[in-house]
Amino acid sequence: xxxxxxxxxxxxxxxxxxxxxxxxxxxxxxxxxxxxxxxxxxxxxxxxxxxxxxxxxxxxxxxxxxxxxxxxxxxxxxxxxxxxxxxxxxxxxxxxxxxxxxxxxxxxxxxxxxxxxxxxxxxxxxxxxx
Amino acid sequence: xxxxxxxxxxxxxxxxxxxxxxxxxxxxxxxxxxxxxxxxxxxxxxxxxxxxxxxxxxxxxxxxxxxxxxxxxxxxxxxxxxxxxxxxxxxxxxxxxxxxxxxxxxxxxxxxxxxxxxxxxxxxxxxxxx
DNA sequence: CCATACTAAGTGCATAATGTCAATAGATAA
DNA sequence: TTATCTATTGACATTATGCACTTAGTATGG
Numbered sequence: 282x283x284x285x286x287x288x289x290x291x292x293x294x295x296x297x298x299x300x301x302x303x304x305x306x307x308x309x310x311x312x313x314x315x316x317x318x319x320x321x322x323x324x325x326x327x328x329x330x331x332x333x334x335x336x337x338x339x340x341x342x343x344x345x346x347x348x349x350x351x352x353x354x355x356x357x358x359x360x361x362x363x364x365x366x367x368x369x370x371x372x373x374x375x376x377x378x379x380x381x382x383x384x385x386x387x388x389x390x391x392x393x394x395x396x397x398x399x400x401x402x403x404x405x406x407x408x409x410x411x
Numbered sequence: 412x413x414x415x416x417x418x419x420x421x422x423x424x425x426x427x428x429x430x431x432x433x434x435x436x437x438x439x440x441x442x443x444x445x446x447x448x449x450x451x452x453x454x455x456x457x458x459x460x461x462x463x464x465x466x467x468x469x470x471x472x473x474x475x476x477x478x479x480x481x482x483x484x485x486x487x488x489x490x491x492x493x494x495x496x497x498x499x500x501x502x503x504x505x506x507x508x509x510x511x512x513x514x515x516x517x518x519x520x521x522x523x524x525x526x527x528x529x530x531x532x533x534x535x536x537x538x539x540x541x
Numbered sequence: 542c543c544a545t546a547c548t549a550a551g552t553g554c555a556t557a558a559t560g561t562c563a564a565t566a567g568a569t570a571a
Numbered sequence: 572t573t574a575t576c577t578a579t580t581g582a583c584a585t586t587a588t589g590c591a592c593t594t595a596g597t598a599t600g601g
Contacts, residue, residue: 360596361594429558462561
């Protein structure tokens with residue numbers, strides 16, 4: 282499996298990293314979906330300059346971790362058969378962890394940006410050699 | 412050099428949510444500093460469960476990239492000699508890129524969190540099998 | 542029928558980023 | 572002189588990400 286070994290249900294080393302996984306989990310929280318659709322839905326979250334293989338990979342990895350499950354779609358498609366991914370309750374838990382993690386991440390980014398603009402206002406955009 | 416080749420002044424692969432480098436650059440924007448001090452100052456930005464070697468490494472890498480410069484401190488210390496790191500104007504530019512990047516990252520996190528709470532309110536916390 | 546394009550998913554390899562642990566070495570105080 | 576804190580560095584392993592390429596089914600037009 283790619284990625285960390287989970288310990289105690291947390292996000293392990295995936296803490297504080299990118300938005301792909303949490304966004305995927307969120308999308309599947311809304312209902313089952315195919316990889317190909319997810320590639321498209323991710324666009325509206327700003328995840329667009331990404332090779333589709335990364336998304337398929339994330340899905341496979343999350344399945345190995347037990348966050349989602351897949352079966353082949355019964356219905357006829359415009360091409361080869363599609364996998365339908367469904368969130369498991371472990372995946373739902375994982376999503377909760379991600380959400381909390383993202384909240385603290387956002388707070389930290391906020392703090393940095395705030396202190397930055399504060400500093401810029403006080404000191405007029407110059408960095409100080411001394 | 413560790414890390415990406417810079418192309419056109421952008422952040423390359425270093426975009427997203429890792430706050431170490433932008434925070435370091437911000438701290439040095441306020442004035443020169445030693446690695447050992449920076450390790451400490453980072454705590455107030457929530458960066459505390461981190462091995463100091465990662466910070467020293469980030470500093471060395473950023474020096475190779477030209478974002479900062481170092482000299483050995485003249486003054487006597489409580490231990491071995493210390494490096495003093497100073498932001499360069501390239502580093503200042505880099506900080507600007509990071510700030511902008513963090514703004515868009517925050518917006519995306521915001522969007523995800525908002526849609527998530529929205530979805531939870533509408534659909535009562537259940538994920539949907541169908 | 543055949544070329545082309547789109548749909549759908551997966552593989553392999555390379556490189557970049559991150560983490561862990563230990564080593565070195567000066568200063569200080571017991 | 573042993574231990575502890577200061578200060579930085581190095582080696583090695585693991586994890587994450589990006590890119591190029593492959594496989595294959597379906598649809599469409601000539």
